[in-house]
Amino acid sequence: MKRRVVVTGLGLICGVGNTAPEVWRNLLAGQSGMAPITAFDTTGFSVTFAAEVKNFDPHNFIDKKEARKMGRFIHFALAAAHEAMESCGLKVTPENCERVGVHIGSGIGGFDVIEREHSAMLAGGPRKISPFFIPGAIVNLAAGQVSIRYGAKGPNEATATACTTSAHSIGNAYRTIERDDADVMIAGGAEASITPMGIGGFAAMRALSTRNDDPTHACRPFDKDRDGFVVGEGAGILILEELGHAKARGAKILAEIIGYGMSSDAYHITGMAPEGEGCARAMSNAIRSAAILPEQIDYVNAHATSTPLGDAMESKAMETVFGEHASSHRLKISSTKSMTGHLLGGAGGLEAGITVMALQNQMLPPTANLDHLDPACRLEYIAKKPLPAKVEMALSNSFGFGGTNGSLVFRRWTE
Numbered sequence: 001m002k003r004r005v006v007v008t009g010l011g012l013i014c015g016v017g018n019t020a021p022e023v024w025r026n027l028l029a030g031q032s033g034m035a036p037i038t039a040f041d042t043t044g045f046s047v048t049f050a051a052e053v054k055n056f057d058p059h060n061f062i063d064k065k066e067a068r069k070m071g072r073f074i075h076f077a078l079a080a081a082h083e084a085m086e087s088c089g090l091k092v093t094p095e096n097c098e099r100v101g102v103h104i105g106s107g108i109g110g111f112d113v114i115e116r117e118h119s120a121m122l123a124g125g126p127r128k129i130s131p132f133f134i135p136g137a138i139v140n141l142a143a144g145q146v147s148i149r150y151g152a153k154g155p156n157e158a159t160a161t162a163c164t165t166s167a168h169s170i171g172n173a174y175r176t177i178e179r180d181d182a183d184v185m186i187a188g189g190a191e192a193s194i195t196p197m198g199i200g201g202f203a204a205m206r207a208l209s210t211r212n213d214d215p216t217h218a219c220r221p222f223d224k225d226r227d228g229f230v231v232g233e234g235a236g237i238l239i240l241e242e243l244g245h246a247k248a249r250g251a252k253i254l255a256e257i258i259g260y261g262m263s264s265d266a267y268h269i270t271g272m273a274p275e276g277e278g279c280a281r282a283m284s285n286a287i288r289s290a291a292i293l294p295e296q297i298d299y300v301n302a303h304a305t306s307t308p309l310g311d312a313m314e315s316k317a318m319e320t321v322f323g324e325h326a327s328s329h330r331l332k333i334s335s336t337k338s339m340t341g342h343l344l345g346g347a348g349g350l351e352a353g354i355t356v357m358a359l360q361n362q363m364l365p366p367t368a369n370l371d372h373l374d375p376a377c378r379l380e381y382i383a384k385k386p387l388p389a390k391v392e393m394a395l396s397n398s399f400g401f402g403g404t405n406g407s408l409v410f411r412r413w414t415e
Contacts, residue, residue: 223371300333348396362390368384
C-alpha cells in the first residue's frame, strides 16, 4: 500500500512578495512584480524589465561571509526553506535526521556567479577565480546548502529539467516518501537568472515580451496580444511529509499531494509537440497516478508563460485531457505568471505553493492582463479578479525546453 504524503510547510519568494502570505495577498490583489531591471545596466538590451525580488537581504538568513560563497539562487533557496521549515514546526534531530531529505533543483543555477568569475578571469587571469566559484554556481548546491543548514541526512538530490525542474523535484520527493525512503522531504526549486547573459540569451531567442514601456502589463497569458514571457526570480519550497508522521507530531496539514505525472515531447528543443500532446500526457499521467477522474479536477494553475504558441498548445492539451468538463467551463484555469513572471526552474515550486494556498483558502488567483481572450484559447480562464470557489482537487503544470513535462495533483485536506 502506498504511503500518503501531505504538505505541512510552505516557503515562497518572488517578485510579488518575500513570504508565502505576502505572495498570496498580492496575487489576489492583482499586483504585478514586473518593473525596470535594477540588477545591471540594461543599455543596449532589447528587453529592459523583469520580475525581480525586491527588498531582499540574504543576511537575514545567511552569515555574510558564507553568503559571499553562494549564488543568488542559493540565497533564495535558503530563505524559502527557512520559511517552510518555520511554518511546519519540524525540528531535525539526531533521532530523525536520516529520515529527512532534500530535493531542490534549479534550471540554470548560479548564472550570476559564472558571469562574475568569468569577468574576474578576463580581467586578471585564472588566479583571480574564486575557490568558491564552482560550489557557488552548480545546481545541486541549493539542495546541498539546505541539507547542511538543517542537518538533513536523508536523500539529497537536485533536478535540472529547465522550467519543469521544481515540479519534477516535488514529484520525485513525493515518490521518495511514498516508497519509504524518507519521512520528510524539503522540496522545490530556485532560480536567479536576471543577469546580462540570462536576459540577453532569452531575448536573443525572441522568447521575451518587449513591452519595455509598460512592464506591469507585459505578461498576458491567454491574451491575443501576448508577445512573450517575462523573466522572474525566486524560490518555492514545500515540506512534504508522510501522513502518519505528520499526524504523530501534531503538524498542521495544508494539503495532500496525490498524483504526479511526467512525459517527454521528443519533438523540439524549445517548441511544444503539436496539439500539446506531450503536455496532455503529463496531465493524464498525473490524474491516473492520483486514481481519480479528470472531471474531479476543479482548478489548473497553468504553466502558461504568455508565449503565443505555448499558451494555445497548453489550452489544447487541457481540452484533450478534460473534454466536456473543460469545454463546459466547469474547469477553472489561471496563470499566476502574469504577475510573478516566469521563475524558470523555480516556477513549479512557486506555483505548487500557490495551488496549495488556493485549496486552503477556497479562492482561485486571477490571470492579470487578460483583456482580449485569444480565440485559440477556448476554456474558462479566471481574469483579473480572484474567484471564490469550492475546490477539492487542483493540478499544477510545468513544461520545459527539451520537451520535458510535469504535472502535480493536490487535494484539499480534510480529516
